[in-house]
Amino acid sequence: MTMTDAQLKVLYEQIIERVDIGIHAIDVSGKTIIYNKKMRDLESMTAEDVLHKDLRDVFAFRENEHSTLLKSLQQQQQVRNVKQTYFNNRGVEITTVNQTFPVEAEDALIGAVELATDVTKMERLIRHKLAHTQTDYRFEHISGKSASLQEAIDVAKRATRTQSNVLIIGETGTGKELFAQSIHAASARSVRPFVSQNCAAIPDSLIESILFGTTKGAFTGAVDAPGLFEQAQGGTLLLDELNSLNIHLQAKLLRVLQEKKVRRLGSTTEIPVDVRVIATMNEDPIDVIRAERLRKDLYYRLAVITVFIPPLRERTDDIPILIGEFLQKYNALFEMRVERISPDVLQFFMQHDWPGNVRELAHAIEASMNVMQHELEIEMHHLPYHYRKQQPVVQPTLRITSDSTLPLAEQLLQLERQVIIQALQQHEGHITNTAKQLGMSRQSLQYRMKRLNITTNGMK
Known part of the structure; x- marks a missing residue:
């Protein structure tokens, strides 16, 4: 069955619209008559912005540079592999490499067509x-x-x-x-x-x-x-x-x-x-x-x-140091004076797996400080929702405090020491059970106890 002229017209239009190369055609007066989807995408414009409008009224060119499409139309010559930089109607810079040629019908010039490849990103x-x-x-x-x-x-x-x-x-x-x-x-x-x-x-x-x-x-x-x-x-x-x-x-x-x-x-x-x-x-x-x-x-x-x-989960000793640095960084950036994190938050941070590692810890501190006003301490309710909905393994039963006159790093070490002592007391000094509850290896807990001068003597 032979296609009708109307069907052929629809076929041509579909091909032009879906081909993965920019197509822009103008008539002899310089007005746009074809402007396909790829061309609209690479120039960030709509059909209404360009169709049936004079090319010179829509696009701007650098000094001493001209439209390759108009050049091909006016000189009736083919232009091949020419790089062109120009600006759309919002001043956005676009760079393309163009294949441009005049179109004739019955020995008369009827317009020009440009095939454009976008190289702006490159x-x-x-x-x-x-x-x-x-x-x-x-x-x-x-x-x-x-x-x-x-x-x-x-x-x-x-x-x-x-x-x-x-x-x-x-x-x-x-x-x-x-x-x-x-x-x-x-x-x-x-x-x-x-x-x-x-x-x-x-x-x-x-x-x-x-x-x-x-x-x-x-x-x-x-x-x-x-x-x-x-x-x-x-x-x-x-x-x-x-x-x-x-x-x-x-x-x-x-x-x-x-x-x-x-x-x-x-x-x-x-x-x-x-x-x-x-x-x-x-x-x-x-x-x-x-x-x-x-x-x-x-x-x-x-x-x-x-x-x-x-990964951060294998070097949790560094978490207090990193917390201190991130507090200083975001205090300076946000013009705030947050001094510390609460014992609950420290305990949570020490037990968290940190799949995003140091970057995730930095984001946690930054996000928390974004919801604070004049508080000096990051508490659990300041943390992003996906942290708050996690149930901490250990909930402190004692009030844990630190000497706020000490440098931040020393305050964090004090807090860490108190969290470990409390967990050991809950397990009557049993190292393996305490390490499991704190989410760390037995060797890591023993290393921390030695570093923080913690013993199990006298625990029941």
Whole structure:
């Protein structure tokens, strides 16, 4: 059965509306007659904003720059692979690479059509990376005195003496980028760029271009642009969440690490690069290799030095120290004077699993202080709802106080000591039962008791 003209018209309209490339057509007077969904999306405009209006009344162009669509119409020439930056009716900057051509019917010019590929996001990413290559953190910014954390810091500090690649392993929120920046800042590369990229934040279609760069004409919309390896020349490139990078790109990354040369997409020229790579993972690499999501040869190439950052639940000794630092930070930020947390809150914090680790603890303190007014102490009712609805394992039966004239860190140690003593008394000095009730290992409780000079003598 042959389609009618009306059916063909509907088919053409559906194709134009659903194709994944911007289509913008104007008539001979410069008024828009076709403006598809992809074009509306990349220009953040509606059909009513553009259709049947003169192009020159809707869009603005930089000085000495003109519309490629109007140029093609006026000169009756095809324009290929031209990068264009312009502004929509709200002043938002848009960057596209255009294929534009005039349209004739019966030997008469009837309009022009532009096929546009959006490269705005890539342009912004590249600018952001070029503008943000400095480190903000040093080893002295890493807070905590637990043995497991100090071991991680010691390994990271030894890594500053060499140029070897580093793999940092730790759960989300443990501070992997803080460690990476500290290694760079204490190394001989500190005067050169530090460039960071989260591999999970960028789709596969863009990450290759961002890492290795592009050459004009490599694909539709490609422009000459350096990749992150070139931007980090002489310095450090942090590849965050490496386990999110697909296997195909892992093979290309391995080649760059082995040969110390990078080839932009679409180019045959290899560019020597002197870059130290620090990669981070939030999973056990052995599990990821076993699941075939990480190449074993890439793992060995990166894990020359491996830093394991312990989760917060395994270094609860550091919680009082971190609480003190976060109180100081948010007091300064919010212009408040919160001095401490209540014994109930401390006890809850010491028992909580902290799946979000240090970042989660910081957010808990920040959220609590946002609902406070003039109080000096964070209490349970200040905590976010998802904490308050959890039933604490131990409810104190005694009033626990601290000497408010002491420094905050010492007050927190006093509170911790009293919580442990009370729990021991409830269990008549039984170490195993007390540790279980406090949500920690027997060894951890014994370590705390020794550090806080707590004995079970005289307990019944």
